[in-house]
Amino acid sequence: MALRAIDNALLTTTPERPKLQVKISVPIQKLTDSTVNDENKAPVPDVNIDYISSDNRKSLPDPESKFQENIEIGRGGGGESGIDLNKWLPITASRKAKWWYSAFHNVTAMVGAGVLGLPYAMSQLGWVMGTFTILASWIITFYSLWQLVELHEVVPGKRFDRYPELGEHAFGPKLGYWLVMPQQMLVQVASDIVYMVTGGKSLMKFVELVAPSFHGTRLTYFILIFAAVQFFLSQTPNFNSLKGVSLLAAVMSVSYSMIAFVTSTIRGAHQHPQSYELRSHTTPGRVFDFFNGIGTVAFAFAAHSVVLEIQATIPSSPEVPSKKPMWKGVVVAYVIVAFCYLSVAVAGYWAFGPFVEDDVLISLRKPNWLIAIANLMVFIHVIGSYQVYAMPVFDMIESYMIQKLHCTPGRPVRLFGRSSYVDDKVTILESEKRAWETSPEALAVQEALNPWRKHDEEAGKSS
CATH class of the missing domain: 1.20.1740.10 (Amino acid/polyamine transporter I)
Structure with missing residues (x-):
């Protein structure tokens, strides 16, 4: 009966999605000996059980939005330091x-x-x-x-x-x-x-x-x-x-x-x-x-x-x-x-x-x-x-x-x-230039293209 009384109190005071926490005291009536089990024959004192009502409680964050927040930087949120990199990296800092x-x-x-x-x-x-x-x-x-x-x-x-x-x-x-x-x-x-x-x-x-x-x-x-x-x-x-x-x-x-x-x-x-x-x-x-x-x-x-x-x-x-x-x-x-x-x-x-x-x-x-x-x-x-x-x-x-x-x-x-x-x-450009000037493969490509280029030039001059 005591548990049923608490359940009734919870059902009547707890909305589905509360926002503000409110402390509520629910009195429990003293039970008579006739209603107590044999192993609990000791008298039960009158007590108040305190609990926190879910009335007006702030809604829980959406796990999906938390996941999206973690990949905001592309990998791992703010890292171990807890710094919001979006406020520092060049794309999103301003x-x-x-x-x-x-x-x-x-x-x-x-x-x-x-x-x-x-x-x-x-x-x-x-x-x-x-x-x-x-x-x-x-x-x-x-x-x-x-x-x-x-x-x-x-x-x-x-x-x-x-x-x-x-x-x-x-x-x-x-x-x-x-x-x-x-x-x-x-x-x-x-x-x-x-x-x-x-x-x-x-x-x-x-x-x-x-x-x-x-x-x-x-x-x-x-x-x-x-x-x-x-x-x-x-x-x-x-x-x-x-x-x-x-x-x-x-x-x-x-x-x-x-x-x-x-x-x-x-x-x-x-x-x-x-x-x-x-x-x-x-x-x-x-x-x-x-x-x-x-x-x-x-x-x-x-x-x-x-x-x-x-x-x-x-x-x-x-x-x-x-x-x-x-x-x-x-x-x-x-x-x-x-x-x-x-x-x-x-x-x-x-x-x-x-x-x-x-x-x-x-x-x-x-x-x-x-x-x-x-x-x-x-x-x-x-x-x-x-x-x-x-x-x-x-x-x-x-x-x-x-x-x-x-x-x-x-x-x-x-x-x-x-x-x-x-x-x-700069290093890549210089390396490519030297490779193109000395590579046998590059010279072969140039020689392979030269016949068409020369033929086109001669045809252009004759026309």
Whole structure:
């Protein structure tokens, strides 16, 4: 009877999901001897049993949300030190970006030096196929970028700030991480290597035009100058700290695109080819040119590997999720991309036809001062592009050093990790250069391609 009285009290006072704890005393009536078992014949005193009512108790945390919190950094939450790495790592340390930040970040990442190679791709594909490839690439990448923006917060209350996190959600913690992470890192590192070479070549061309006495200086020295600038800029704390560099880079990319467009248009108005036949005159050469042209166009649109990281810098709330300002910036960026790409590709191919160089600025040649300025703009632009593509790599390096090597978050981690990354790119470039110059396999490839090149050159001269 005593237990039944307690049960009745609990049933009448305990709601299903309480929030505030309340202490309740339930009196137990003294039982008579007639109702007590033989072994409990001793009198039972009148007592009060205290218990905590579940009325208004705070709801328990969702285990799934706790799991998502643990993989927020990609592996293991804040680590043994208990530090919230999301507040320190470069991708998520600052979430104060405006919508126009995403606009110029995307322009910096996409409108690279590859735009200057689009006229060359047109000469490999022809008017119809070249224009179709550029427009199709624009539509496909625009749609796929919209999908990524929507997926950033596809799970309520959770942000996929990094590509591996989205991969974990789609394919599972292990498979998703190792399926996505290597591919993203390959794109980031390869792009930075390309930008380092492009920056060195552009600076070398600028110096040769401004100071002809430096003609013949090795490209390696100019790449080292580019790397020295990256050593300094790589110490910026987070992605949002690059907003000034990225904005300047975006302005430079649009500026040299307009220089290429205007000068090509002026040149074409005075003199342009009578025939716009394909660049190559042999079947094997045209096959190689076809795939090379498609690859050139695809490379010009390769900026999706940093979309989630760019969106991670934008604040989000239930009323204004990050996808709204991010998408506004993406639309502005893609309008700029369409204008720059189509104008340079069409004007450059129209002015020079199948004789256009792989860099349309080389075909322009004069005036020297304008071409020098354009090359300097390319150099400044790829400085910013290098940093935008390097930020996800820095984020992963520092996360690994803190969680796996148990380093303490701070400037030493940032200095060592990022400087090592920049230094490795220089070492890789120098090693590849020496291997290409001395490797028998590389020489064999060159000799194998030479017959087609020579045949095409002779056919071009005869025509």
